[in-house]
Amino acid sequence: METVSLSLWKAPRAEEPVVATVVLPGSKSITNRALILAALAQGPSTLRGALRSRDTDLMIDALRTLGTTVEEQDDTTTLEVTPGPLRGGSVECGLAGTVMRFLPPVAALASGTVRFDGDEQARTRPLGTILDALRSLGADIDGNALPFTVEGRGSLRGGHVTIDASGSSQFVSGLLLSAAAFDEGVTVHHDGKSVPSMPHIEMTVEMLRAAGVAVSTPASGGDADTWRVSPGVIRAVDWAIEPDLSNATAFLAAAAVTSGEVTVPRWPGRTTQPGDAIREILLAMGAQVRLDGDELTVTGPGTLTGIDIDLHDVGELTPTVAALAALAEGPSHLRGIAHLRGHETDRLAALSTEINALGGNVTETEDGLTIAPTTLHGGTWHSYADHRMATAGAIIGLVVDDMTIEDVGTTAKTLPGFENLWAAMVTAAAGTGRKASF
Ligand SMILES: O=C(O)C1=C[C@@H](OP(=O)(O)O)[C@@H](O)[C@H](O)C1
Numbered sequence: 001m002e003t004v005s006l007s008l009w010k011a012p013r014a015e016e017p018v019v020a021t022v023v024l025p026g027s028k029s030i031t032n033r034a035l036i037l038a039a040l041a042q043g044p045s046t047l048r049g050a051l052r053s054r055d056t057d058l059m060i061d062a063l064r065t066l067g068t069t070v071e072e073q074d075d076t077t078t079l080e081v082t083p084g085p086l087r088g089g090s091v092e093c094g095l096a097g098t099v100m101r102f103l104p105p106v107a108a109l110a111s112g113t114v115r116f117d118g119d120e121q122a123r124t125r126p127l128g129t130i131l132d133a134l135r136s137l138g139a140d141i142d143g144n145a146l147p148f149t150v151e152g153r154g155s156l157r158g159g160h161v162t163i164d165a166s167g168s169s170q171f172v173s174g175l176l177l178s179a180a181a182f183d184e185g186v187t188v189h190h191d192g193k194s195v196p197s198m199p200h201i202e203m204t205v206e207m208l209r210a211a212g213v214a215v216s217t218p219a220s221g222g223d224a225d226t227w228r229v230s231p232g233v234i235r236a237v238d239w240a241i242e243p244d245l246s247n248a249t250a251f252l253a254a255a256a257v258t259s260g261e262v263t264v265p266r267w268p269g270r271t272t273q274p275g276d277a278i279r280e281i282l283l284a285m286g287a288q289v290r291l292d293g294d295e296l297t298v299t300g301p302g303t304l305t306g307i308d309i310d311l312h313d314v315g316e317l318t319p320t321v322a323a324l325a326a327l328a329e330g331p332s333h334l335r336g337i338a339h340l341r342g343h344e345t346d347r348l349a350a351l352s353t354e355i356n357a358l359g360g361n362v363t364e365t366e367d368g369l370t371i372a373p374t375t376l377h378g379g380t381w382h383s384y385a386d387h388r389m390a391t392a393g394a395i396i397g398l399v400v401d402d403m404t405i406e407d408v409g410t411t412a413k414t415l416p417g418f419e420n421l422w423a424a425m426v427t428a429a430a431g432t433g434r435k436a437s438f
């Protein structure tokens with residue numbers, strides 16, 4: 001087997017409170033949904049403030065392969081997307097859940113064979129549920145995980161399907177996003193333990209409706225655990241993409257753990273992004289949180305208190321919350337997140353292993369983590385090719401001496417240049433008393 005040596009990055013230690021304004025690029029989840037909808041729309045769409053990162057560039061490349069034209073306008077974050085007849089080709093998914101789960105339904109609509117593959121680590125991410133669902137809706141698919149092949153027939157019957165989406169909300173979102181283009185649309189019924197990351201399904205539904213697609217949901221009078229998308233036209237939309245609030249959580253946490261003050265501009269007043277929940281989480285842990293217009297400011301307390309919280313709906317925030325909890329003065333219980341074992345890596349195992357290697361006291365439970373306070377020491381923090389593991393290590397490194405993060409470059413999955421932005425944020429205000437902006 002090939003041995004790969006991963007780079008080591010000395011995590012910046014905050015000698016003083018972190019004080020900064022940090023401008024975050026667009027949301028991964030919104031960008032990749034907008035790209036799919038634009039590729040299936042009846043005319044050209046524009047995306048403004050799109051995220052450019054490994055996950056979104058993989059989506060752009062895949063859609064181009066399948067026949068969509070994606071052009072960068074004046075800057076790389078404004079994209080003009082012109083749909084074209086969908087054809088076969090090879091799709092590289094990397095480690096992106098949104099690519100491996102949102103694109104197979106699009107591939108079923110293509111005229112030709114679409115081959116999917118991804119990173120070695122992506123081959124263990126759950127996929128069978130959505131591939132089986134597509135088969136029962138009329139698709140011809142060979143395989144149950146990456147790599148797999150979809151024999152696109154130019155159309156898909158669609159109809160009614162029952163799935164167990166307790167492993168990932170992306171199974172539901174993936175089916176709904178393309179379903180207006182299926183002959184019969186789709187009715188997705190969930191049967192199993194509760195579906196995680198519901199705000200991400202709400203994001204899907206809201207964006208479909210913005211594109212003129214008729215969607216019925218449990219909240220809009222539909223049956224429990226059932227979503228229905230009617231067949232019809234997907235309208236072209238000028239999408240304005242919000243900043244990525246999940247990525248913002250690490251920067252806000254920097255204020256929380258250093259008694260500093262971090263502002264994130266363009267915070268949406270209303271959003272389906274789960275990252276918005278960081279406001280209540282940080283408040284509960286003792287920070288001050290203020291939304292002035294569209295500027296969110298977090299001011300850190302002297303010490304953070306522990307937290308007992310169900311993160312089932314906002315599992316994406318777990319690495320940030322675990323890092324905060326590892327630095328808090330009381331115990332924390334993070335619950336409802338068994339599905340994180342199928343994320344970029346098994347995040348429950350990765351977080352407990354890495355925090356414990358620093359002298360922490362973390363126990364993995366059946367559906368989460370119990371984190372008891374200890375004094376942490378430095379060490380090498382492994383990232384497991386997981387962008388949020390790398391950023392969690394960086395949070396701890398702000399206040400623990402001699403922390404080294406292995407493979408910080410993995411943050412490019414959703415935030416290329418993370419390490420430079422982070423280092424600039426930590427060092428710039430030191431000694432100046434001014435709040436610099438990045
Ligand atoms: O639909 C989406 O954009 C996402 C849904 C969630 O997936 P799970 O439901 O698998 O947790 C989330 O964790 C992921 O980062 C992005």
Ligand SMILES: C=C(OP(=O)(O)O)C(=O)O
Nearest residue numbers: 095096097098316343344
């Ligand atoms: C789970 C995540 O990503 P993905 O879209 O690859 O599932 C994440 O970004 O935390």
